[in-house]
Amino acid sequence: MIRLSIIYHSQSGNVHRLAAAAAATAEGLGAQTRLRKVPKLADPRLLDVQAYADLNEATADIPDATHDDLVWADAIMIGTPVVFGLPAPELIHFINHSGMVSIPGKLMNKAVSVFTSGAGLHAGQETTILAVHNAVCHWGSLIIPNGSSVDILTTEQNGGLPYGTCNSSWHKPNNVSDDNLAAINYQTTRMIEVATAYQIGLEQTTSSIQFTDIEKLGKKYNFELA
Numbered sequence: 001m002i003r004l005s006i007i008y009h010s011q012s013g014n015v016h017r018l019a020a021a022a023a024a025t026a027e028g029l030g031a032q033t034r035l036r037k038v039p040k041l042a043d044p045r046l047l048d049v050q051a052y053a054d055l056n057e058a059t060a061d062i063p064d065a066t067h068d069d070l071v072w073a074d075a076i077m078i079g080t081p082v083v084f085g086l087p088a089p090e091l092i093h094f095i096n097h098s099g100m101v102s103i104p105g106k107l108m109n110k111a112v113s114v115f116t117s118g119a120g121l122h123a124g125q126e127t128t129i130l131a132v133h134n135a136v137c138h139w140g141s142l143i144i145p146n147g148s149s150v151d152i153l154t155t156e157q158n159g160g161l162p163y164g165t166c167n168s169s170w171h172k173p174n175n176v177s178d179d180n181l182a183a184i185n186y187q188t189t190r191m192i193e194v195a196t197a198y199q200i201g202l203e204q205t206t207s208s209i210q211f212t213d214i215e216k217l218g219k220k221y222n223f224e225l226a
C-alpha cells in the first residue's frame with residue numbers, strides 16, 4: 001500500500017480544496033493518506049480576511065505538517081498558492097527546515113508532485129511549481145509532472161498543465177472548477193501509479209549508496225541537530 005503525504009498551504013481555500021480532493025482520490029485508490037497543512041506565518045497576506053478565518057475554522061482538525069510526514073511517505077504531493085510567482089513563504093519556511101531529513105537521504109526514494117492555485121491564468125503558476133521542483137532536486141526525490149497526454153489538462157477551464165494542476169481562483173475563495181478537480185484527480189492517480197511501480201522496483205533493488213551521516217556533518221559545520 002502506498003503512503004501518500006499531501007503537504008499544503010492555503011489562505012482562502014483554493015489549494016485546500018485541491019488538497020482535499022487529492023486525499024479523497026488517494027484514499028479511493030487504497031493509499032494510506034496524510035493530509036497536512038503548513039501553518040501560517042506571523043505576517044499574513046491580506047486579501048480576504050473572512051475567507052482566511054473561515055478556512056482556519058474549517059480545517060482546524062487537519063494536523064500541521066511535520067518533516068516526519070515527508071519521511072513516512074512513499075509519495076508526497078505539495079500544494080501552494082502562487083505568491084508573486086513563487087510558492088507561499090509558509091511552504092518555503094517548511095522546506096527551509098527539511099535539511100535534517102533530506103541530507104541523510106531520507107527523502108531520496110520518494111515520488112513528489114506539485115499543484116498550485118493562482119488568481120489568474122498563467123500568472124505565475126508554472127514558475128511556482130518549478131520553484132518547488134528546485135527544492136525537490138535538493139531532496140533527491142523523483143519529480144512527477146503531469147505531462148500533456150490526457151484531455152483534462154487542455155480544457156478551457158485550465159484544468160491542469162504539464163507541470164501540475166494549476167487552478168485559477170480569480171481572487172475568489174474556494175473557487176475550484178470541476179476541470180481543476182478532474183486535473184488533481186488525474187495527478188493523484190498518476191502519483192499513486194508511479195509510486196506503486198517505484199515501490200515494487202525498490203523492493204527488488206539492493207542499494208550500495210552510503211548516505212551522508214548527519215551527525216558527522218553537524219560536527220564538521222557546527223550546526224545544531226534537531
Ligand SMILES: Cc1cc2nc3c(=O)[nH]c(=O)nc-3n(C[C@H](O)[C@H](O)[C@H](O)COP(=O)(O)O)c2cc1C
Pocket residue numbers: 009010011012013014015016045046047080081082083084085086117118119120121123124125168169170171172173174
Ligand atoms: C501577496 C499575494 C501575492 C499573490 N501573487 C499572485 C501571483 O503572482 N499570481 C497569481 O496568479 N496570484 C497571486 N496571488 C493570488 C493567490 O495566489 C490566489 O488567490 C490563490 O488562489 C490563493 O490560494 P488559496 O485560496 O489556497 O489561499 C497572490 C495573493 C497574495 C495574497
